[in-house]
Structure formats: structure tokens, C-alpha cells
Amino acid sequence: MKNLTLPISEEDIRGLKVGDPALLSGVMLTGRDAVHKWLVDTFIEQKRTPQGDDLEVIETLKPLMAGGVIYHCGPVVSGLDTGDYSFVAAGPTTSIREEPYQAQVIKAFGLRGVIGKGGMGPATLAACQEQGAVYFHAIGGAATLIAKTVKKVLGVYKLDFGVPEAIWVLEVVDFPAVVTMDSHGGSLHDEVERRSETALAALLLKM
Numbered sequence: 319m320k321n322l323t324l325p326i327s328e329e330d331i332r333g334l335k336v337g338d339p340a341l342l343s344g345v346m347l348t349g350r351d352a353v354h355k356w357l358v359d360t361f362i363e364q365k366r367t368p369q370g371d372d373l374e375v376i377e378t379l380k381p382l383m384a385g386g387v388i389y390h391c392g393p394v395v396s397g398l399d400t401g402d403y404s405f406v407a408a409g410p411t412t413s414i415r416e417e418p419y420q421a422q423v424i425k426a427f428g429l430r431g432v433i434g435k436g437g438m439g440p441a442t443l444a445a446c447q448e449q450g451a452v453y454f455h456a457i458g459g460a461a462t463l464i465a466k467t468v469k470k471v472l473g474v475y476k477l478d479f480g481v482p483e484a485i486w487v488l489e490v491v492d493f494p495a496v497v498t499m500d501s502h503g504g505s506l507h508d509e510v511e512r513r514s515e516t517a518l519a520a521l522l523l524k525m
Contacts (some may be wrong), residue, residue, distance in 0.1 A: 325385030326430040326448035334497045336504040340454065342493040345472065347382055348391045350411055352483040354419035362426050375475045378496050383427035388414060390434030392482030403471035410435040421445035433495055435517030437507030453499035467493040
């Protein structure tokens with residue numbers, strides 16, 4: 319078991335391999351479709367002009383993303399009326415939805431990790447190799463268990479995107495995950511796909 323403290327150094331990331339279980343502790347961000355599109359369109363490709371609190375928010379988030387991780391998560395949160403936020407459920411979202419954006423976000427903001435479920439594609443894997451980052455696979459179906467690792471909600475940004483799509487800043491302790499894409503080009507997801515194709519081909523030959 320690898321005990322990792324956020325932010326994570328490139329050296330520690332390069333030392334991880336596919337299959338390594340890890341416990342993450344420190345500060346992480348959540349971010350799904352709306353967040354990734356906002357980051358790319360506004361600050362990377364600059365397709366839109368910053369509006370409202372965009373500049374203030376990005377300056378707050380930059381130090382958290384450098385050496386940090388983004389968790390693909392649409393949480394269930396209590397305390398929305400009072401601002402006394404608490405995570406009730408925090409299961410991972412299917413990550414491939416962010417494939418059009420993830421490589422750019424990793425490179426532009428110095429991320430060391432992405433957390434989600436289902437794995438990601440070749441662009442993200444290449445960015446992990448170049449930047450020194452990994453994909454952590456979280457436990458699907460364990461939303462309540464994962465929420466217990468969230469010890470405190472430190473802040474929330476872009477709540478106008480909606481609760482699941484907002485940027486939640488979390489203090490976590492012993493967040494469980496497994497490295498399934500590493501910085502050396504290894505991808506458990508690609509391996510499973512290859513094995514499945516081989517097994518399927520063998521079955522078809524027997525028909």
C-alpha cells in the first residue's frame with residue numbers, strides 16, 4: 319500500500335506502477351464535464367473571455383492543482399442551505415467523458431493525478447507519461463464509504479454549474495484508490511481490452 323500526501327512530487331508519481339494500491343491524504347478538487355470545459359475554453363484555448371469570478375477562482379485553484387489531483391465526482395452534499403457542507407456520497411464518475419480535455423488540463427496546470435472510474439484514453443495516457451501523472455481508479459459502488467474519507471469541505475467554486483458539476487475543495491484522509499494508468503505508459507484498461515478481444519476471438523472460432 320502506497321501512502322501518498324497531496325500535493326505529490328513527480329518523483330513519487332514516477333515510482334508508481336499499474337496495480338499499486340494507494341491511500342491519498344491532503345487536499346484535492348472535484349471536477350467533471352463543466353469544470354474541464356471551463357478550464358480548457360477559458361484558460362487554455364481561450365475561446366471565451368473570463369467572466370464574473372473566473373479570474374479570482376482560477377488564481378485560487380492553481381496552487382491546489384499544481385502537484386495535486388482532480389477527482390471525477392458528482393457528490394451528494396448536505397448543508398447546502400446553511401453552507402455547513404458535508405459529503406454524503408462521493409462515488410467516482412466515468413472518466414472517459416473527460417478525455418477530450420484531460421491531457422490539456424494535466425499539462426497546463428501541473429496535475430499529478432486524476433481519479434475516476436473506467437480509465438481514460440491515449441491522449442491522457444500520453445500526458446501522464448510526459449507530465450509525470452497517473453490515473454487512480456476509485457471504487458465504483460462505494461460512494462458512502464469514500465465520503466467517509468472526506469474530513470472537511472474547505473470550499474466550493476462555480477456552484478452555479480450545479481452541485482455535481484461544481485468544484486469542491488476537499489480535505490481527505492486515506493482515500494483508497496488503485497493506479498491503473500501510470501507514467502510509464504502502462505494501462506490496465508488497455509490490457510483488459512486486449513485480453514477481452516483475444517478471448518472473444520477464441521470464442522468466435524469455436525462457434
